[in-house]
Amino acid sequence: MTSLKTFPADFLWGAATSSYQIEGAWDADGKSESIWDRFSHTPGKVKNGDTGDVACDHYHRWPEDIALMRQMGLKAYRFSIAWPRILPAGRGKVNQAGLDFYSRLVDGLLEAGIDPMVTLFHWDLPQILEDEGGFASRTTAEAFVELTDVVSRKLGDRVKFWATHNEPAVHAYLGYAMGVHAPGLKDYPKAARCTHHLLLSHGWAVPVIRANSAGAKVGMVLNVGYSQPASHSPADMEAYRFGQGMWLRWFTDPLYGRGYPGDTVADFTALGALPNGLDFVQPGDMAAIATPTDYLGINYYARHLTRAEIPEEQNLPVEVVQSDEMTDIGWEVFPEGLSRVLTQLYLTYHMPALYVTENGASYATPPSADGAVHDERRTSYLQRHLAACQRAIEAGVPLKGYFCWSLFDNFEWAEGFDQRFGLIWVDFATQQRILKDSALWYSRTIALNGVLA
Numbered sequence: 001m002t003s004l005k006t007f008p009a010d011f012l013w014g015a016a017t018s019s020y021q022i023e024g025a026w027d028a029d030g031k032s033e034s035i036w037d038r039f040s041h042t043p044g045k046v047k048n049g050d051t052g053d054v055a056c057d058h059y060h061r062w063p064e065d066i067a068l069m070r071q072m073g074l075k076a077y078r079f080s081i082a083w084p085r086i087l088p089a090g091r092g093k094v095n096q097a098g099l100d101f102y103s104r105l106v107d108g109l110l111e112a113g114i115d116p117m118v119t120l121f122h123w124d125l126p127q128i129l130e131d132e133g134g135f136a137s138r139t140t141a142e143a144f145v146e147l148t149d150v151v152s153r154k155l156g157d158r159v160k161f162w163a164t165h166n167e168p169a170v171h172a173y174l175g176y177a178m179g180v181h182a183p184g185l186k187d188y189p190k191a192a193r194c195t196h197h198l199l200l201s202h203g204w205a206v207p208v209i210r211a212n213s214a215g216a217k218v219g220m221v222l223n224v225g226y227s228q229p230a231s232h233s234p235a236d237m238e239a240y241r242f243g244q245g246m247w248l249r250w251f252t253d254p255l256y257g258r259g260y261p262g263d264t265v266a267d268f269t270a271l272g273a274l275p276n277g278l279d280f281v282q283p284g285d286m287a288a289i290a291t292p293t294d295y296l297g298i299n300y301y302a303r304h305l306t307r308a309e310i311p312e313e314q315n316l317p318v319e320v321v322q323s324d325e326m327t328d329i330g331w332e333v334f335p336e337g338l339s340r341v342l343t344q345l346y347l348t349y350h351m352p353a354l355y356v357t358e359n360g361a362s363y364a365t366p367p368s369a370d371g372a373v374h375d376e377r378r379t380s381y382l383q384r385h386l387a388a389c390q391r392a393i394e395a396g397v398p399l400k401g402y403f404c405w406s407l408f409d410n411f412e413w414a415e416g417f418d419q420r421f422g423l424i425w426v427d428f429a430t431q432q433r434i435l436k437d438s439a440l441w442y443s444r445t446i447a448l449n450g451v452l453a
């Protein structure tokens with residue numbers, strides 16, 4: 001029987017965004033070019049030629065946006081820092097205007113009673129660092145620590161919740177191996193080096209944040225879909241093992257002190273991704289990566305069924321999704337997967353806390369004649385995934401909060417503006433915002449601190 005199930009009293013209810021996807025103002029006030037500026041300005045890279053030049057114009061409209069968050073009753077807001085606004089040369093001279101923007105945003109959030117959660121890197125790397133190799137180069141990992149220090153010194157008195165990187169697997173693999181995200185390379189060896197330097201820079205950044213932000217919670221955010229072999233055939237099981245190694249264990253094992261998984265080292269070697277072995281791993285690196293953190297953030301959207309097929313262009317197992325319920329971006333709706341990944345991760349690594357740092361659905365439902373956005377499918381998606389969070393908590397998982405992706409319709413990377421994940425409708429021509437029905441539902445859910453489950 002369905003009944004209202006309440007969450008723990010201190011459960012953190014939030015929504016998430018990232019800098020390039022919402023801010024716009026791509027060259028304002030001393031900001032330099034990011035890899036996403038370069039990529040989206042290159043014809044043919046992003047659907048419809050869309051760019052984040054203006055996006056939701058949040059850089060100028062943040063007071064209005066905070067008022068909407070307050071109206072929704074959000075307890076927390078997760079946003080990211082545009083590195084090229086802070087350190088236009090990637091390192092060195094600080095751009096005060098960029099730093100002041102985030103400082104004002106943090107003050108505005110706190111005045112509205114909303115806890116800021118800062119993600120330091122959500123993919124918009126300064127182009128000037130990419131010209132040195134991006135995270136494939138160890139020097140970018142060093143520059144990231146500089147960014148961390150500058151930002152956490154400035155905001156650390158008020159921000160008490162930090163994430164180092166968002167979805168390092170997506171940045172490394174989609175950007176450097178598969179060519180669909182900035183910088184658009186198809187270079188597996190570079191992608192492998194990139195994963196290591198992302199992890200390493202995370203480990204180096206953790207003590208810096210702790211020093212500058214007393215009492216802060218610090219962690220990393222990973223993309224974790226629910227993977228299953230499409231069948232129990234040995235070939236599909238093998239494809240599943242490969243995929244889990246590459247996309248998940250390659251990150252979680254080192255973060256929790258187990259080093260890089262040997263089977264995935266062998267897979268990457270066979271793929272040609274490690275032409276010189278693990279030569280990029282220096283003494284002390286693995287200990288730094290395993291620096292204890294306060295939580296792991298999970299971005300969960302869908303289930304992926306893994307089938308053994310080797311597409312020529314990638315030479316990788318392909319993931320096939322089969323369901324009659326898909327979101328507009330083609331991802332399967334599979335709420336039970338969220339309880340399973342939370343439970344499996346906790347049982348495997350025993351982290352002190354978990355947060356769902358992203359979860360949401362792309363549905364393009366436009367405003368109706370009455371001016372409202374009746375996006376029932378998003379409400380249903382969120383309700384079922386929150387019920388899945390409940391089940392994980394009941395099973396003993398220390399799940400401490402949930403951030404809906406996303407606060408706004410925004411720039412969905414290579415998909416441009418067609419895919420709308422927002423709780424808030426954005427008319428990109430006029431910048432009008434409308435709270436969708438799902439936002440009103442989420443607001444009531446926060447007020448009740450519970451869902452029907």
Ligand code: IFM
Pocket residue numbers: 018021167299358405412413421
């Ligand atoms: O929009 C992205 C976000 O930037 C990272 N996680 C997945 C979202 C939906 O694709």
